[in-house]
Amino acid sequence: MPVSVANSRVIYDALKACGIRLMSALPETWLVHLIRMADDDPEMILVRLAKEEEGVGVSAGAHLAGARSAMLMQNHGFLASINGIVSCAQLYRIPLLMLISHRGEFGERDPWQTEGGGVTEELLRALRIPFARLEDPAHVAPRIRKAETLAQSANRPVALLLCRDLMWED
Amino acid sequence: MKRADALRAIYSRLERSIVVTIMGAVAAELQAIGHRPNFFYLQHAMGLASSLGLGIALSRPELQVIVLDGDGSVLMNLGGLTTLARYRPENLLHVVFDNESLLSVGGFPTATSTGSDLAAIAKAAGVPRTASVRSADDLGRAMDEALAARELATIVAKVEAVGPSGFVTDLGLLENRFQFARHLRQKQA
Numbered sequence: 633m634p635v636s637v638a639n640s641r642v643i644y645d646a647l648k649a650c651g652i653r654l655m656s657a658l659p660e661t662w663l664v665h666l667i668r669m670a671d672d673d674p675e676m677i678l679v680r681l682a683k684e685e686e687g688v689g690v691s692a693g694a695h696l697a698g699a700r701s702a703m704l705m706q707n708h709g710f711l712a713s714i715n716g717i718v719s720c721a722q723l724y725r726i727p728l729l730m731l732i733s734h735r736g737e738f739g740e741r742d743p744w745q746t747e748g749g750g751v752t753e754e755l756l757r758a759l760r761i762p763f764a765r766l767e768d769p770a771h772v773a774p775r776i777r778k779a780e781t782l783a784q785s786a787n788r789p790v791a792l793l794l795c796r797d798l799m800w801e802d
Numbered sequence: 803m804k805r806a807d808a809l810r811a812i813y814s815r816l817e818r819s820i821v822v823t824i825m826g827a828v829a830a831e832l833q834a835i836g837h838r839p840n841f842f843y844l845q846h847a848m849g850l851a852s853s854l855g856l857g858i859a860l861s862r863p864e865l866q867v868i869v870l871d872g873d874g875s876v877l878m879n880l881g882g883l884t885t886l887a888r889y890r891p892e893n894l895l896h897v898v899f900d901n902e903s904l905l906s907v908g909g910f911p912t913a914t915s916t917g918s919d920l921a922a923i924a925k926a927a928g929v930p931r932t933a934s935v936r937s938a939d940d941l942g943r944a945m946d947e948a949l950a951a952r953e954l955a956t957i958v959a960k961v962e963a964v965g966p967s968g969f970v971t972d973l974g975l976l977e978n979r980f981q982f983a984r985h986l987r988q989k990q991a
Contacts, residue, residue: 654861677860680888682881689850689882693822693857696842696983697865698990701857720847720854724979 634801640665642769643731643794646776647702652729653677654694654701656687662733662799663704670704684709688716692726700780702729707736707752710791717759717789727783727790729776734765734793739802756791763791766798803938805899805961806831809870811938812897815945816841816868819895820986822855823870824848826906827965828899832870834966837973839985845975849879852886852896858986859891865989866893866949873900873914880923883956887928890954895945896929898956903963924956931955 644666647655654677655670657663670678677699679690687703694701705713710732721728735742736749756763762782764775776792783790809816809831816832821841823829829843844851855869876883876898886896902915914920921934931953933944941959948955 654857679856679860679885682884683879686850686853686879686882686885689847689853690857690860692850693854693859694861695857696854696979697858697861697986698983699861716847716850720844720850723846723975724844725976 635662635665636799636801637665639769639772639798640669642772643766643776644669646773649773650729650777650780651700652702654679654690654699655704656681656690656701657704658684658687658706658709660706660709660733660735662735662794663706666704683712685713685716688713688720688728691728692720692724695726702731704731706733707748710752711748711755714755714759717761721789722759725787727787729780729783730789730791732791732793733799734795737796739796739800752793761789761791763793765793765795767795769798772798803936803941803959803961804964805901805959806834808899808938808941808959808961809835811942812945815942815949819866819868820858821868821870822851822858824851824872824875826872826969828870828872830966830969830971833971833973839981842982843973843978848875849882851875852879852882855894855896856886856889856891859894860889862986862990863891863893865986866895868895868897871896871898873898873902873912873920874904876920877912877914877918883924883927883929886954886956887924887930890928890930892952892954894954895948896924896954896956897941897945898958899961900958901961901963905963905965906969909963921956921958924958929954929956932957934958934960936960
């Protein structure tokens with residue numbers, strides 16, 4: 633499976649460097665290494681979800697309890713989480729660090745993944761969620777660090793889009 | 803049993819715990835009995851109160867967390883029961899007030915009115931301790947047993963579909979949220 637182990641490691645290490653100690657996740661192909669890294673890390677609390685919206689509640693609880701967290705999901709998981717993002721995280725000013733695998737862009741071979749990619753960025757804009765694309769391992773660590781800084785200072789959700797050039801080795 | 807009477811009967815247990823409630827009648831009735839800085843009311847995001855309680859329980863194992871849920875909310879996040887059961891934090895007690903109704907939005911019946919059994923669903927999801935109770939005394943007893951056992955429990959309390967005339971209270975949502983977070987921070991210090 634040509635998901636990049638090296639770049640998954642860069643992402644994981646950047647999250648750890650931000651003090652993330654809880655991750656919620658729902659598996660998807662591009663996230664397999666990240667989830668395994670969290671599972672193998674005794675310092676990380678990994679919460680495997682049944683549906684991504686639960687992760688908004690879990691992260692909100694972690695934040696109120698004083699722990700930094702991150703959410704790993706596919707863009708369709710983001711679509712499934714929007715009510716929780718608006719009616720929990722935005723209503724209550726909860727910082728969320730969302731790492732969203734951005735399926736459905738140029739190069740996508742799976743027909744079933746082609747619809748969500750086209751609406752993801754527009755929905756993030758509509759929700760006024762600041763986001764950045766992660767495409768090159770060189771900018772992963774600083775962008776994750778800056779995203780987490782803004783999430784904490786603004787008490788708002790932020791998103792990082794894990795793009796094909798970073799996650800997939802054709 | 804009326805939910806307001808049940809809340810009064812279990813209030814001393816809530817005082818000692820970290821409490822997360824759902825929106826609507828539960829939040830308004832608990833605030834009418836007495837708000838405390840260790841109470842957080844999730845006034846929207848139906849279904850996520852149990853997930854939020856899980857996030858607190860996993861992040862702070864030294865705290866006892868009690869989630870006050872409702873049938874309508876649980877039905878919106880049945881998968882969340884499997885997540886609770888998967889991690890089964892021993893410091894999480896999940897109480898579901900089941901009035902078989904979406905009382906806050908017109909009183910339309912939920913699926914528990916036609917036989918869906920939330921305690922049985924929780925048990926089948928893997929929650930290690932479940933109970934269904936019909937009196938305030940039995941609710942208090944079931945909660946005491948679960949707290950003493952230090953075991954994740956879902957206790958379904960069957961209550962009448964009656965509630966307060968209004969749901970908006972004097973406590974601002976963000977005031978509650980920041981006060982609650984500060985309380986948890988001070989407990990850590």
